[in-house]
Structures are given as structure tokens and as C-alpha cells.
Amino acid sequence: MPARPAVRPNPGFATNANPSSRGARRRGCALALALLGLNAAPALAADEFGSDWDDPRTADPAVARPDTRSCTVPILDTAFADFEWHLGQIAPPAACPGPWSKVVLEMDGQVKGVQYDRLGHMEIGGVTVFSTSTPEPSREGIAWHVEKDLSDYAALLKSPQQVRMALGNVVNDTYTGVIYVQARVVFYNADRRHPAVASADQVAPLANARRDGGDLVGDYTLPANATRWLGEVYATGSGGGCEEFWYFTAPPEANYSCPAQHGSYREVQVLIDGRVAGIAMPYPHIYTGGWSNPFLWYVLPAPRAFNIEPIRYDLSPFIGLVNDGRAHEVRFRVANLPDGASGWTLQPNLQAWTDPRRGATGGRLLSYELTPLAARSNYSAKPDGTFQVDTRGGHRLRATGYVDTAKGREYTTVERIVGNTGLHSWGADENPDGIKAQWNDTQTVTRLGRGLPTVSTLAQRFGFDGAISVVPSGSAQRIVTTMKIFDDADLLQSPGRGQPAAAQVKRNRFEGEAGWNYGVPRPERHATGHSTQRHRSYGTQGCYDREISQRNGFIDTDRYRCGKP
Numbered sequence: 001m002p003a004r005p006a007v008r009p010n011p012g013f014a015t016n017a018n019p020s021s022r023g024a025r026r027r028g029c030a031l032a033l034a035l036l037g038l039n040a041a042p043a044l045a046a047d048e049f050g051s052d053w054d055d056p057r058t059a060d061p062a063v064a065r066p067d068t069r070s071c072t073v074p075i076l077d078t079a080f081a082d083f084e085w086h087l088g089q090i091a092p093p094a095a096c097p098g099p100w101s102k103v104v105l106e107m108d109g110q111v112k113g114v115q116y117d118r119l120g121h122m123e124i125g126g127v128t129v130f131s132t133s134t135p136e137p138s139r140e141g142i143a144w145h146v147e148k149d150l151s152d153y154a155a156l157l158k159s160p161q162q163v164r165m166a167l168g169n170v171v172n173d174t175y176t177g178v179i180y181v182q183a184r185v186v187f188y189n190a191d192r193r194h195p196a197v198a199s200a201d202q203v204a205p206l207a208n209a210r211r212d213g214g215d216l217v218g219d220y221t222l223p224a225n226a227t228r229w230l231g232e233v234y235a236t237g238s239g240g241g242c243e244e245f246w247y248f249t250a251p252p253e254a255n256y257s258c259p260a261q262h263g264s265y266r267e268v269q270v271l272i273d274g275r276v277a278g279i280a281m282p283y284p285h286i287y288t289g290g291w292s293n294p295f296l297w298y299v300l301p302a303p304r305a306f307n308i309e310p311i312r313y314d315l316s317p318f319i320g321l322v323n324d325g326r327a328h329e330v331r332f333r334v335a336n337l338p339d340g341a342s343g344w345t346l347q348p349n350l351q352a353w354t355d356p357r358r359g360a361t362g363g364r365l366l367s368y369e370l371t372p373l374a375a376r377s378n379y380s381a382k383p384d385g386t387f388q389v390d391t392r393g394g395h396r397l398r399a400t401g402y403v404d405t406a407k408g409r410e411y412t413t414v415e416r417i418v419g420n421t422g423l424h425s426w427g428a429d430e431n432p433d434g435i436k437a438q439w440n441d442t443q444t445v446t447r448l449g450r451g452l453p454t455v456s457t458l459a460q461r462f463g464f465d466g467a468i469s470v471v472p473s474g475s476a477q478r479i480v481t482t483m484k485i486f487d488d489a490d491l492l493q494s495p496g497r498g499q500p501a502a503a504q505v506k507r508n509r510f511e512g513e514a515g516w517n518y519g520v521p522r523p524e525r526h527a528t529g530h531s532t533q534r535h536r537s538y539g540t541q542g543c544y545d546r547e548i549s550q551r552n553g554f555i556d557t558d559r560y561r562c563g564k565p
Contacts, residue, residue: 049516049527053553054299056135056144056288058306059535059546060508062565063104063147065186066194071096075163076183080120081171088163088183090124096187098158099196103150105130107183112141115177117288119238120167121347122183125156126205128347131234131308133287134167135301136294137177138553146306150185151197152351157185200230200351206330214337216346219327224360226323227405228353228412231313233332235268235282236345243343247284247422247437250389254379257430260338263377265393265420270313270348271331272322276370278313279397281418281441282334283462286485292468293481295529296514299550303487303508303533314445315350316412317401320363336375336393357406364402366411371395375420386427394419394440410449417442434467456493462486476517476524485510491539504539528552537563 071093078086092098105122107130115137122130130148150157169179190196206218222229237243242258249260270278286302288294297305322328332346355361375393382388400413422437442459466483487508495501512531517524534547544563549556 047528047552049295049298049529049552052138052140053142054550054555055142056299056301056306057548057555058301058303059533059548060303060307061535061537061544061546061563063102063149064541065104066101066188068101068191068194069096069189071187072184073187074182074184076122076165076181078165078181080118080167080169080179080181083166083168085164085166086181088165089160090157090163090185091160092158093187096189098154098187099190100151100154100157100187101190101194101197102188103154103157103197104186104188105148105150105183106186107132107146107148107181108143109134109146109182110141110143110180111135111137111177113137113139113176113178115169115175115179117294118167118169118179119236119287119345120165121234122163122165124153124163125161125203127153127156127203127349128205128234129153129156131236131310131347133285133305133308134179135288135306136298138298144306148307152199153203154197154199155201155203155351157187200228201354202352203349204352205349207327212331213340214342214344215331215333216348217329217331218348220322220330220350221325221327222319222322222350223352223354224323224325225355225358226319226352227316227355227361227403227410229315229319230351231270231278231315231330231348232310232351233268233270233346233348234308234310235332235334235347236285236308237266237282237343238285238287238345241343243337243341246282247435248424248433249338250424251377251379254387254389256387256389256426260341262336262338263375263393264389264391264422264424265336265375265377267335267373267393267418268311268346269333269335270315271329271333272315272318273328274331275318275368276397277315277318277399279370279395279416279418280311280313281420281439281460281462282311283309283487284437284439284464286464286483291466291481291483292479293514293516293529295516295527295553296481296483296512296531298529299553299555300510300512300531300533300548302483303485303510313416314412314414314443316403316445317365317368317399317414319361319403320401321365323361323363323403335373355405358404361403361405363404365399366402367398367400369396369398371397386425388423388425391420391422391424391437405449408450410447412448413446415444432467432469434465436463436465438463452494452496454494454496454499456499457491459490461488473517473526476520478515478517480513480515482513483510500540502540504537504541507534507536509534532557536561 075088209218250256288297377391398415424435426433444457489506514529516527530551532549537544545561
């Protein structure tokens with residue numbers, strides 16, 4: 001995280017913390033104060049940012065919809081100007097009572113004036129089903145749209161439930177932007193061509209959830225007749241100082257502005273009764289004020305900024321340890337945190353499939369192997385006066401177990417391999433300051449019962465190559481941010497036991513650069529920026545390829561190569 005002459009810009013401006021804690025997580029008050037008036041700037045020349053820009057959007061595909069009867073249920077229509085829960089209700093619509101082939105959340109937002117990006121999440125029946133961050137507005141105002149497939153949570157929607165959403169937002173004479181949100185859920189009936197979604201029979205949050213240091217721990221009672229078991233957690237480094245940008249942290253001997261005695265490697269784990277049952281790489285979210293340069297994200301946000309995806313774990317091998325009808329401890333942990341550190345938001349749920357023909361399935365964990373976590377961050381000072389931290393870490397978890405169902409014994413083997421490499425380099429006074437990092441997360445699930453085994457592999461790779469620098473610009477100093485982001489995934493699964501054959505490749509790319517002068521009157525900031533996002537997906541689920549580019553806040557390219565709706 002760069003420290004600059006006279007200022008210390010903060011590579012991130014999102015928060016869901018109480019406003020009284022903002023000072024603890026806003027590094028660089030001089031830059032933060034300078035940014036407060038950006039959106040109120042008068043219109044500039046066409047080759048610079050003005051006081052207005054296009055509505056934010058992404059090149060990501062919309063949720064695929066079946067061609068069946070649908071029903072739309074409004075669930076929220078509210079204005080966020082506080083840190084309170086905003087409440088709504090949802091119930092299965094009479095014309096679409098279920099089963100459903102698809103359930104989709106649609107959310108529209110509007111904001112104008114001066115406002116930071118904010119973090120929010122939505123719960124249905126006490127379970128987090130959606131996590132998001134908001135764009136920063138122009139003076140004239142912006143609007144944006146987000147969709148999410150809620151089919152995995154269908155069990156929650158079979159009966160009336162309370163909806164509540166938190167989106168902490170400060171509104172006063174300085175921060176004038178009230179965030180308006182309208183949300184609705186669209187239910188699509190199942191038919192012969194569009195079968196009911198094979199979602200869990202039970203979706204539940206942790207009971208008695210509480211913090212234990214940096215961990216989130218609670219109790220969970222697995223149905224005694226469970227046949228499959230998944231864990232899910234929305235995990236973001238947010239609202240907690242340097243942990244919002246954990247990949248920038250450095251060992252104490254580096255004398256860097258964000259020290260962490262164990263280095264920058266982070267891993268999100270789930271533990272059952274004290275045993276590590278799942279490991280995963282956290283996604284390095286960048287919000288729309290991130291990396292000291294909101295101009296880079298005003299129109300095209302970083303991937304996953306508007307729709308924060310959960311981490312998923314297949315816990316089926318461990319069913320035999322906990323399907324005794326008793327409450328067991330489930331703990332979600334961010335491994336390798338600095339001692340006493342906080343700042344991670346963890347919002348978990350657990351999903352279970354059950355056997356309606358058996359009161360109890362029994363089962364056993366047959367094998368378990370967790371290799372030691374090898375994580376290191378090596379600091380070095382270079383002869384040219386620059387500094388760097390080389391981070392490398394990762395390990396493997398493999399577990400096999402079985403359950404006895406009405407159809408016979410079913411075995412599940414889960415193997416997950418995770419790893420992170422990163423090279424963080426900076427100059428004197430942390431200027432320039434850049435990092436090139438990659439995270440790898442591959443999970444393979446093999447199931448064996450009657451018939452042929454089914455195998456499903458999801459290989460994820462994501463990361464970025466970015467830098468922040470302060471350079472002279474006439475008599476001013478100019479903050480310049482460059483960024484390349486990739487978010488890739490390969491899915492391969494064999495057919496069988498209700499699982500269709502699938503092979504799908506995702507390649508999501510973002511590239512851009514933005515700069516602005518600070519410490520000068522608004523007309524002299526001369527902010528410029530350009531960026532491009534291209535999202536490609538191809539395979540058995542079809543072809544999709546869309547590219548969007550913007551320059552100084554206005555879209556100059558929006559084209560489909562395939563998959564145009």
C-alpha cells in the first residue's frame with residue numbers, strides 16, 4: 001500500500017463499518033479529503049472526466065432464463081442513508097408455487113451526489129444470499145443493475161420468509177448520496193423441458209454464531225438422513241484496515257505501512273469440531289474506490305465488485321461424523337492472519353440433501369489427509385533502492401467418506417489444492433507500489449454408488465498485475481493507477497446420477513489505467529481514464545463473448561462476438 005510524499009493514498013474506499021471507525025481504515029486523510037469533492041467537479045473538456053459519466057455496467061452475462069411461466073415478487077424498495085436493517089417479505093407466488101427450474105434475484109440501484117462505495121448484503125430467512133458493493137456516483141446521478149441466480153437457495157423460498165438488507169451509508173452535508181435500491185425475485189416454473197433445480201433440501205445459517213478472535217464460529221445440526229452436504233461462505237477482507245488489501249501486507253522487517261508478521265498469504269477454511277474440512281483461496285475483491293483511483297472504476301467496475309461470489313466446500317465425506325442428531329461446532333477461519341487481526345466479513349450457510357426414504361443414513365469418514373500449509377513471504381532490499389516481498393504458499397486436502405442411503409452405499413472423495421504466488425515491489429516512500437499475484441483453487445469431487453462414478457472438477461485461477469505511482473505533472477503531483485485483472489475457471493464434469501455432462505471455460509479480463517492531479521483546485525485535476533472488460537465463456541452451456549470499453553467515463557465499445565441476448 002503506497003505511501004507518498006505528503007499524502008498516503010488508500011487503495012480502497014469501501015466500507016461497511018460504523019462511520020466512527022472510518023479513520024482507522026482510511027489510510028491517507030489528505031487524499032481522502034481531496035476525493036470527497038471529485039463528483040462535484042464542473043464539466044471538463046471532452047478528453048477528460050467531467051461531472052457526469054455513463055451508468056456503470058459489466059460485460060458479464062445475464063442469468064440464463066428458461067422459457068417457462070414466471071412470476072415476479074417485489075421484495076425491497078428502499079433508500080439507504082443509515083446503518084439499519086431494511087426489511088421486506090417474500091412468499092411463493094400462487095401462480096408459481098414450485099417446483100422451480102430457476103429463481104433469479106434482480107436488483108436496481110440509483111445514487112447521485114457525493115458518496116463513497118458501500119458494502120451491503122441481503123438475507124432471506126437469516127441466510128445471506130447476496131453480497132455486493134456499490135459504485136461511486138456522479139453529481140447528476142447513476143443507475144446500475146445486478147442479477148444473481150438464487151436457485152441454490154430454493155429451499156428457503158418454499159415458505160414465507162423475512163427479507164432484510166444492510167447497506168451501511170453515511171449521509172450528511174458532505175456525503176450527500178442516498179442509495180436507492182429496488183429488489184425483486186423472479187420464479188420460473190419447472191416443466192418437462194426445464195426440470196426442477198436439484199438444490200438442497202435444507203439451507204440454514206449457523207446457530208449461535210459468534211466471533212472467536214478472527215474466526216466465526218457457531219453450531220449446526222445436520223439432518224440425520226443427509227446424503228450430501230455443502231458449506232458456503234461470503235468472505236471479504238473489508239472494513240478492517242490493512243486486511244481490506246491483505247495482498248499488500250508485508251513482514252515487519254520490511255518496514256512497510258501495512259505489516260503482517262505471517263506475510264500476505266490468506267486462506268479461508270471451514271473446521272468441523274476442530275478438524276479442517278475445507279480449504280479455499282479468497283478472491284481479491286477491488287471495490288469502486290479501490291487502488292487510490294475511483295476514475296478507473298466509475299463505469300466498468302472490477303470483476304465481482306457488484307456480485308460477490310461465495311466460496312463453496314463439499315463436506316460430504318464428513319457426514320458420518322456429524323449426522324447423529326446433535327449440534328456440532330462449525331468454524332470459518334481466515335488462516336495466516338496477523339495475531340489479533342480482524343477486518344474479514346464472513347457470512348456462511350450450510351446446505352444438506354436428504355434421503356426421504358430413510359430416517360438416518362449413517363456413514364463414516366474413511367480417509368483424511370491435510371498436507372502442512374507451506375506459506376512464506378520473503379522480504380529483500382534491492383541494489384537499485386527498491387524493495388520486494390515474494391509470497392508463495394499452498395497445500396492440499398483430500399477426504400473420502402460414505403453414507404448408507406436407501407439406494408445403497410454412496411462414496412464421496414473430495415480433493416482440493418490451493419496456492420498463491422505474489423511479487424510485491426515498491427520504491428522509496430512506497431512510490432511506485434505494485435503487485436503481481438495469482439491464486440489457484442482446484443476442487444475435484446468423485447462420487448461412487450450404483451452405476452459409473454461421477455467426477456466434477458472446478459479449476460479457478462484469478463489475480464492481477466497492478467501498480468500505483470505518484471508522478472510530477474507540471475506543478476502538481478499526479479496519481480496514476482494501472483491494472484490488469486484475470487478471473488478464469490474451467491469446469492469439467494462427467495454425466496450420471498442426475499448430473500449432466502458439462503465442459504465450460506470462463507475467461508474474464510479487465511485492463512485499464514487512470515490518473516488525476518491531487519492537491520489542486522478541481523478544474524486542475526485533469527482526470528483521465530480508460531478501461532476494457534471482456535468476458536468469454538464457451539462449452540456445453542453455449543458461447544458468450546462480450547467486450548466493453550470506456551474512455552473518460554463514456555462507453556466507446558460494446559460488442560458481442562457471440563451470446564447476444
